[in-house]
Amino acid sequence: MPELPEVEVTRRGLAPDLVGCRLTGTVVRNPALRFPVTPALDSLVGQDLLGLGRRGKYLLFEFDAGSLIVHLGMSGSLRLLSAATPAEKHDHVDLVFGERVVRLRDPRRFGAVLWQPGRAEDHPLLAGLGPEPLSEVLDGPWLYQATRNRSAPIKQVLMDARTLVGVGNIYASESLFRAGIDPRTSARCLGRVRCARLAQAVRDTLEAALVAGGSTLRDFIRSDGSSGYFQLQHFVYGREGEPCRVCGAPIRCLRQGNRSSFYCSRCQR
Numbered sequence: 027m028p029e030l031p032e033v034e035v036t037r038r039g040l041a042p043d044l045v046g047c048r049l050t051g052t053v054v055r056n057p058a059l060r061f062p063v064t065p066a067l068d069s070l071v072g073q074d075l076l077g078l079g080r081r082g083k084y085l086l087f088e089f090d091a092g093s094l095i096v097h098l099g100m101s102g103s104l105r106l107l108s109a110a111t112p113a114e115k116h117d118h119v120d121l122v123f124g125e126r127v128v129r130l131r132d133p134r135r136f137g138a139v140l141w142q143p144g145r146a147e148d149h150p151l152l153a154g155l156g157p158e159p160l161s162e163v164l165d166g167p168w169l170y171q172a173t174r175n176r177s178a179p180i181k182q183v184l185m186d187a188r189t190l191v192g193v194g195n196i197y198a199s200e201s202l203f204r205a206g207i208d209p210r211t212s213a214r215c216l217g218r219v220r221c222a223r224l225a226q227a228v229r230d231t232l233e234a235a236l237v238a239g240g241s242t243l244r245d246f247i248r249s250d251g252s253s254g255y256f257q258l259q260h261f262v263y264g265r266e267g268e269p270c271r272v273c274g275a276p277i278r279c280l281r282q283g284n285r286s287s288f289y290c291s292r293c294q295r
């Protein structure tokens with residue numbers, strides 16, 4: 027599943043080529059995504075793309091009259107291709123910019139392409155989202171304040187988009203490992219020092235993924251490769267039973283809120 031770093035690298039990969047360009051056409055081969063694709067996509071033709079933003083895992087194609095909100099769902103990807111490139115089976119939506127096309131491929135069709143007039147933040151999917159983990163908001167004092175009334179396990183609080191947007195299961199697990207915090211710890215029991223360590227760990231983990239995935243995904247965006255997702259070396263995620271890379275103890279797995287949490291019982295307290 028594309029996580030925040032994949033979406034951000036996609037944004038950085040596309041923006042320099044597209045911002046300032048005019049949308050010259052749209053193609054919807056299959057509107058049946060997670061939500062039906064905005065019907066009148068063609069009404070945007072002739073408008074210039076003013077910016078390419080991101081909020082959480084939503085990409086925002088910003089036009090004068092509003093924003094086209096694109097979510098990659100479980101399996102989606104965007105590529106920048108020559109407009110002459112033939113579409114394949116799971117290529118559902120094209121945004122044509124002259125000679126080039128931004129093509130949404132989404133085999134499982136959990137993605138979304140939605141038009142929001144005016145401010146993108148007013149869309150119901152975006153309203154109420156918490157701050158961005160890569161923004162200046164996230165630091166120790168902020169996390170300390172944000173968790174004072176939260177008795178839920180810190181792992182689930184980290185993954186709650188109303189608290190902090192875009193920290194998915196992988197990055198929550200990896201951040202807690204880096205910070206040395208047991209994922210079951212009640213959020214409000216974390217003191218100032220541990221909150222500062224965790225805020226830094228979330229930033230470091232996401233930044234590391236941006237660096238690691240950057241070149242891979244940038245190549246992918248302009249190619250016909252089969253996957254643009256990162257192959258990161260995880261400390262704990264997906265490594266149940268394997269030795270901890272720091273202490274050698276076997277990585278454990280438990281269920282929290284219907285999601286798998288991976289952790290090292292020796293490194294994380």
Ligand SMILES: [Zn+2]
Binds near residue numbers: 270291292293
């Ligand atoms: Zn360990």
